[in-house]
């Protein structure tokens with residue numbers, strides 16, 4: 001029976017469709033209280049006093065917490081982890097602000113009450129006196145000499161200054177004539193992952209045995225347990241974290257958050273369960289953002305389009321960095337340039353700067369989407385400046401398949417790929433060659449159609465040194481006395497369906513019946529240690545470790561079955577929960593072998609055999625280098641998926657409105673375990689990529705006050721914005737994983753931005769418009785057209 | 796204040812807080828947790844319920860406003876694990892990932908198909924315009940709705 005490669009609907013679909021899935025807010029331990037958080041309305045202010053008395057006095061209020069109390073209790077988040085190639089400035093973090101607030105939405109106090117309305121009312125009654133400070137509205141303001149300091153112990157607002165160099169880009173640029181150079185500025189908008197379910201946690205402290213159980217909408221229960229234990233000085237072994245069904249995550253629920261610590265602290269103080277459920281306005285100001293980066297570039301190229309030098313200054317506004325580790329995304333953006341292209345002379349300088357915007361939190365793409373937007377726009381600019389086709393310039397500069405593994409200027413090692421292959425395939429899917437005729441006909445009708453391409457590189461399986469999010473995971477496979485198989489994994493599923501994929505892998509490797517394989521995830525009390533869900537690694541790491549464990553069980557089953565059947569192991573055939581001797585044709589079921597092992601451990605078939613039918617194995621991936629080697633290699637991404645996207649758009653010049661007629665993506669994520677689920681992931685990633693390209697932007701004013709507090713301002717694409725998505729698959733298997741799996745999940749989020757920009761430019765070629773700032777809202781497109789018109793271009 | 800509502804065919808009396816929203820009453824008092832909260836600003840549709848036969852975003856109604864009225868939820872009084880043909884279509888087409896939006900989507904599809912048994916793609920899009928999904932890109936949701944429509948029409 002082949003399960004790997006089969007399209008099987010997700011195992012949790014039925015309960016989800018019935019409305020019977022249990023999310024964290026559906027859990028109600030007896031006596032559970034509700035917590036609400038008092039948040040800063042100011043972007044930057046000193047806290048003069050916090051008066052909690054009016055909150056306390058309300059009927060039904062159990063506790064009001066302030067930053068001072070938590071600080072005095074020794075609760076703080078200390079910087080941890082090591083970094084190679086750069087040194088970030090850090091600071092100790094308070095989960096409730098002490099002395100000053102650094103962004104709108106920062107937690108200042110917390111109220112615990114009998115129900116939600118009481119908690120919210122009490123939160124409003126807490127009086128905080130602030131003395132406002134000048135606020136830094138963005139990174140450029142933060143860089144100005146004499147700018148106010150977000151972190152007063154730092155000499156300036158620069159958190160990371162990370163240069164990357166190969167060759168001598170300055171010398172090449174200086175020696176290249178103006179006709180062989182181009183330059184520009186690109187801006188990637190600030191966005192938020194925005195899973196439909198917000199964050200949330202219930203902490204339930206048991207004062208008798210001094211244990212605590214937490215249910216959290218998290219991506220990584222074991223990691224949350226370790227971080228909570230450290231923050232609260234609470235014994236890790238007494239802490240249990242359970243992940244119920246999660247309503248989407250996309251990186252936005254990688255632990256840990258201030259509210260996790262506050263909730264757990266409150267429960268311990270009260271000896272009662274406490275629940276905190278995030279509200280959407282809290283999420284949009286304080287749940288963490290991403291992107292928000294600009295790039296000033298200069299490139300030199302040959303007449304045939306070969307890029308000889310790239311110089312880029314990257315400026316990332318990482319906001320008021322907090323307990324979150326999102327700022328690391330800026331590092332990934334820089335380290336993934338030039339990415340898919342060979343450039344001999346490279347000089348990149350990243351400055352990640354703190355401001356009074358909200359902190360960053362991981363989001364699908366994790367900085368790679370920013371690198372893709374910048375690189376692809378630069379490639380389009382080179383094509384324009386050189387008078388060459390956009391596809392030709394890519395072909396000219398791609399890393400060729402024979403050059404893998406390829407060391408990026410950052411030292412990261414790109415494992416494998418065939419970029420030209422996905423480019424050609426997507427051109428075929430979108431109808432690249434036939435498009436100019438169509439475009440001309442539409443233009444004659446007064447319609448503006450354009451076509452664009454965008455290539456993306458999606459390194460996966462992030463393996464950071466000295467961190468709990470690293471390149472391993474573990475799984476336990478066990479068989480019951482009646483022959484049923486249970487798989488426990490350290491990876492989790494926030495809706496991506498890896499429980500189904502892992503069951504397929506185990507059934508296949510074990511020779512089991514898929515219906516008799518159950519996968520359990522997300523409980524630190526039962527699952528072996530694992531890093532949870534991030535970086536599209538759940539199948540590559542979770543599946544690979546489950547396979548290793550399954551092979552141990554299979555070996556034992558084969559040895560005992562061989563004795564039962566009087567056959568050599570080499571003669572055995574294992575499939576469909578049954579082991580058969582090819583020679584005799586006789587067979588035994590897994591049920592019978594399991595019964596033999598459990599019921600007759602002293603019997604004749606069990607001589608010398610340890611009767612455990614349970615194995616835990618950890619998979620540790622290759623192609624990770626945590627110390628720089630003599631060639632400068634330092635690699636945290638073992639596998640590198642890639643895709644090429646292409647789209648056709650229609651622009652209405654009168655309104656600046658952009659409509660996507662068709663979006664095609666050809667992706668290569670190695671071997672696909674479950675095409676139905678893999679494609680579903682791609683659909684979602686592409687739509688999120690489109691959302692960030694056309695509709696979504698977290699906006700702050702010059703005083704760092706958020707202008708997008710609800711989903712009415714932060715507009716997610718709805719079904720009316722959904723587009724016709726066409727997918728193509730190719731497979732260059734990873735040499736480093738089981739069967740060459742590479743990970744899917746993030747793939748598809750990066751290509752839409754540059755592809756749509758490229759298509760808008762193409763549609764508006766008459767106007768000479770170049771889209772350089774995401775998202776390409778009607779206002780921006782319209783303004784670009786007006787600028788062109790007043791310069792006498794177009795029509 | 797005391798209100799009386801019919802929920803999935805059963806009349807109940809609740810003593811609600813005047814500030815309490817309908818979604819909170821349904822989730823906390825009736826313990827029907829199929830409807831979810833995604834925004835509390837009538838933007839996402841995760842809280843979609845049927846009130847006197849019309850789909851409503853129950854986060855933006857007060858429980859008190861439901862007094863004397865009839866509510867149907869995604870559970871609709873079915874015996875687990877029974878689901879309707881719309882839900883079956885969502886299951887088969889993988890019209891969901893995290894499932895958080897799904898009950899609200901199902902409510903809107905029930906209403907749409909009751910009003911218009913043969914909706915075009917455009918009409919489906921309009922019918923589901925109030926329900927956001929962050930996971931699926933809507934591709935498989937559209938497939939699921941087309942599949943039930945066609946099956947009901949014997950196509």
Ligand code: FES
Pocket residue numbers: 831832833834835836837838839840841842843852853854855
């Ligand atoms: S929770 Fe009601 S519309 Fe979002």
Ligand code: FES
Pocket residue numbers: 196247248495890891892893894895896897927928929930931
């Ligand atoms: S399935 Fe996750 S929001 Fe729709």
